[in-house]
Amino acid sequence: MIGYGFMGRAHSNAFHQVNHFFDTPYDLARKVICGRDPKALEAVASQWEWEEKATDWREVVGRQDVDIVDIATPNALHAPIAIAAAKAGKMVWCEKPLATSVAEAEQMTHAVGKVPNLVWFNYRRVPAVAFAKRLITEGKLGEIFHYRATYMNQSGNLGGNPNAWRYHKDEAGSGALGDLFSHVVDLALYLNGPITELSGTTHTFVPGRDVDDAAMAMVRFANGSIGSFEASRYGVGCRNRNMFEIHGSKGRVGFNLEDMNHLEYYDATEPLNLQGNRSILVTGPDQPYSENFWKPGHGIGYEHTFIAVVGDFLNSLARNEPFHPDFRDGLLVQRILDAVEKSGQSGSWVSIS
């Protein structure tokens, strides 16, 4: 694993826990963790029981005893590491957003070729989100009219650390766009399919900052529905509010990551006088991942989305089946992010090829 920050902890935990909750034929060895600051690295490596430490990712991706390279670095390093790892024949797992540009994402996608790979858009595996996907696939929402999503936090307003890589274009590529809006786009593509055109814009509240603080878009989907997306680091009152709602001819679903064990559902096929938005506790039975974690009624947390990513990936690998989201999915997201920026510059709608 390259990187040892917050994502490094979340990934390390998933590697530990996957076989406690998923029945897979693989046993992940936590071989080597790589980072630039030896002291901080030592602490993470010790806490999460990594066998070895390294400070140069180039050395790590070439090791014979490494099968998977997991990238949890600042965004600008995703492409060089992923491409090097792919060339060395490793499976590549990469944090989101996949890259800092469409060009990078295309090179990365080309580089991995048929080697199994994944992008850590972990929210696809929130049980409530996966259950929404199942309801849509089963036709429970009917023809889709509207998809609306926001991802708001208040990190910018809290001041944050202006030196953090997330606030610098050369390291992060973008601000809220890559950090938060990318999750909005990935879930939209997953749940509602391809986007055909959009009008978007980005905005920076702090003078002199070279990344965006907020991003918005109006979109048209291939399925005939329309949508609106918004993300911001200045969404005061929101701690981690990754929300979506989908209105279809037969129903509605709504989700909010701050209440991640619930899914709102409205069944428009019932008698009108009984219709209402219901709050479903998605901890089983007969719901995604309810066989994996605890008994019905017992909620899970943030970390379980990472465990489920690893569990599903390993089982896909064992069955030689495709896994999603992979680099191609990451590239599709990158194209939307790019279209938002281009549309913001031109002031016009942009078609998505």
Place this chain on the structure above:
Amino acid sequence: MIGYGFMGRAHSNAFHQVNHFFDTPYDLARKVICGRDPKALEAVASQWEWEEKATDWREVVGRQDVDIVDIATPNALHAPIAIAAAKAGKMVWCEKPLATSVAEAEQMTHAVGKVPNLVWFNYRRVPAVAFAKRLITEGKLGEIFHYRATYMNQSGNLGGNPNAWRYHKDEAGSGALGDLFSHVVDLALYLNGPITELSGTTHTFVPGRDVDDAAMAMVRFANGSIGSFEASRYGVGCRNRNMFEIHGSKGRVGFNLEDMNHLEYYDATEPLNLQGNRSILVTGPDQPYSENFWKPGHGIGYEHTFIAVVGDFLNSLARNEPFHPDFRDGLLVQRILDAVEKSGQSGSWVSIS
């Protein structure tokens, strides 16, 4: 109408509005309003267009041109006025609680005999409450297991006016028990049927006060369900929280007066993975009073419960049908209040005859 306080305003408004929302054969004349303080009386009479004012209720109940005597006075006056009015052959409408003792309530009930009468337990006519009743009657909740209700406000903690009649036993009869707990009991009897036994208690937080500040009871219903009731003027954080929830073998309903246009409903006959508490906006269509007030989606307020009481009463009168709640219902409530006090004194369960 005898009385001109907050209830006097709510009743006056209902008399004005009933024929705008209900199709009844009667037209209520606001003949005479009666109260002790001439100046305050003048203001209310003028604002609500009462034809005449009077300061002696004895004179009013004897007038030939009065058909209905509506009592909105402090509780201790309910009995003498109601009995005098009944003796004079008037229809009698009385604020809740019906009386300050079971003995009074029995005399009042006897006095009205077959003359049409009502007790203003207005919350039976919140559309969401009436809709809950309909769901129960239709069997949508199945066999009832639990009935749980609380009526909490924070008036006591806000200090209130210690001279107000509500804080004095001689005028009010009791404190939270008659004021709030009586509503809890009335709705329970309406929605869940007779109570067979209970263990109750009252409590006064303020030393020297001669009425209760809070009351609680555990109850057993004739239908085999068990229940818990609680009311308090020290429910900090509650403004007017008249809540109930009912759990049955086929579902659950929940209500909170602070959100009076909604009813919570859980349908336990659906597939388990889709079950959840739903919030139904009870503004129509095909819900109680949805033909009377505004279009679906347009909420009503506190005052409409009084309008609906009058509308339903007048239509019952025209059809010569029984109306509820009447003095007999008020007497049943009074017996429960009395049992709570007696149980509190004895420390034992009390049977309800």
Place this chain on the structure above:
Amino acid sequence: MIGYGFMGRAHSNAFHQVNHFFDTPYDLARKVICGRDPKALEAVASQWEWEEKATDWREVVGRQDVDIVDIATPNALHAPIAIAAAKAGKMVWCEKPLATSVAEAEQMTHAVGKVPNLVWFNYRRVPAVAFAKRLITEGKLGEIFHYRATYMNQSGNLGGNPNAWRYHKDEAGSGALGDLFSHVVDLALYLNGPITELSGTTHTFVPGRDVDDAAMAMVRFANGSIGSFEASRYGVGCRNRNMFEIHGSKGRVGFNLEDMNHLEYYDATEPLNLQGNRSILVTGPDQPYSENFWKPGHGIGYEHTFIAVVGDFLNSLARNEPFHPDFRDGLLVQRILDAVEKSGQSGSWVSIS
């Protein structure tokens, strides 16, 4: 009053009730109600006690004994009636949207000149909305970053009556845009000030329909904040969901018309570990209109927004003070609606002059 549909009822009720809740020097006579269908007109006139009926608005606006002409007709009639009434020196009250085009709205605004007038954007007078305005004015939200609003109902998906005037461009001017989106715009201008530019679009889900079913826009405000607006008749799961939320450097407010007695508020100046979105019951004390209606804790309904419009207008008139929203406000909304349509056609951002 010209018109006798749903709005005719809401207005009639307000005329009846205003002096019960507001202390004004005026007493509104319900002189004459005007409409095309004599039978339906008779029913409304009788139920709401109008003195006379008329079938030709031209005759009504010329009557000497009429001081105020209130327009509650389909949108296309707003301009001719308002202009004729203004020319006859009457005060003019007009339902929203003010007109079917900017040109009409400009003519109407010019016609009324200094004659007192109003546009029935009634939601400014929901107590919770007026309270949000007060918090903003007091600086409780600090610098505003985001304004997000949606007005969704499901009338289109329910089928509706395709012959209703609301679904025809010649009578309505537009669909969800004038019907719902106009409310969104009016509240945004009221709460967050002028809009400087926008990118918008409209969408029609039903082939052959000549009005929009949904409208969206991204906007920039003069105060430096950015916003997103959306309205739809295909918002399945929404009954009357007129929502907004505003994020500022010091706090957040949120509102939903389906729960109109509450305002959400987040105070970002408190210790971070105690911050949370709170639900304030806006029924007093010391909140807008809490002296007018019922005691704290006792909610109001849809109709009270109309009563408050009339109460405030009459008191403004008595004090010779300006009233809002007037035709100039209605014209500003019309310009935004027009810009949304133009932006949708051109695919580009549009500046608002």
Place this chain on the structure above:
Amino acid sequence: MIGYGFMGRAHSNAFHQVNHFFDTPYDLARKVICGRDPKALEAVASQWEWEEKATDWREVVGRQDVDIVDIATPNALHAPIAIAAAKAGKMVWCEKPLATSVAEAEQMTHAVGKVPNLVWFNYRRVPAVAFAKRLITEGKLGEIFHYRATYMNQSGNLGGNPNAWRYHKDEAGSGALGDLFSHVVDLALYLNGPITELSGTTHTFVPGRDVDDAAMAMVRFANGSIGSFEASRYGVGCRNRNMFEIHGSKGRVGFNLEDMNHLEYYDATEPLNLQGNRSILVTGPDQPYSENFWKPGHGIGYEHTFIAVVGDFLNSLARNEPFHPDFRDGLLVQRILDAVEKSGQSGSWVSIS
């Protein structure tokens, strides 16, 4: 560890995870897991990496290489195992309820003496619950008036397995009383202090079942507040609804385990017009356990309460400080459960010594 059912999994996970989230001087070896069914035991032992398996608990508690005996068996086995383990000088950890009778609980408490021990009332360590405790301790709620708690699930109504030990008095001791009501009591004692007297009752809906399906009590606390408790396996619509609310002179808190990352808080010291129940996301910063788990805004799940129990116990042990809840706390709960049963039989209030 003795036992390998649902609790066995939750405990095993905690042993694995404690050092990932807590900085303790101990490293727990998962030495031996003990159970009666060899096949089921093998599966659990393998999944959670226990070194050895055993089928006779008597042999395990005597092993020299075992320092801690963790009991996760049916309730009737708690006492014999705990007493034997204590006699062998082991630290003893025991699932709740501590015992099936007060007598057993007293013997167990006596047996452990000064040996470090704990009872797995894990909900004390939900961050939101611990935060409520902190607010109370800091005086944020002022003088306490009311404590109200319910623990409802619908397991009974779902049918369940009538052969499960939880439905049999000889193995479980009681039904909802020991299973659910015990949690209610433990949290009440933790948050609101000692109980001085109570009136309680239990109820069984299913004829022939020898354990209770539901339990209720009205209680008086030593601090002058009054309370109501209720627990049921027939709370249809509830999945795992462990709720409490506390009203004090300065505020209110509310909690629901189904939404375990949030705490409701009402601050009654603010201006009255801004008061409202707020929903605080208790994931940090400056909140219990926010340094241990993930970054603010990232929720935790059911399992983390067990991890925190172990983390806190080990740190208490290292610092030679008392840990709660221990067997004495478990005994206090047992006395309340006993009083509920006795009160139910006698129909009278019972004093708690």
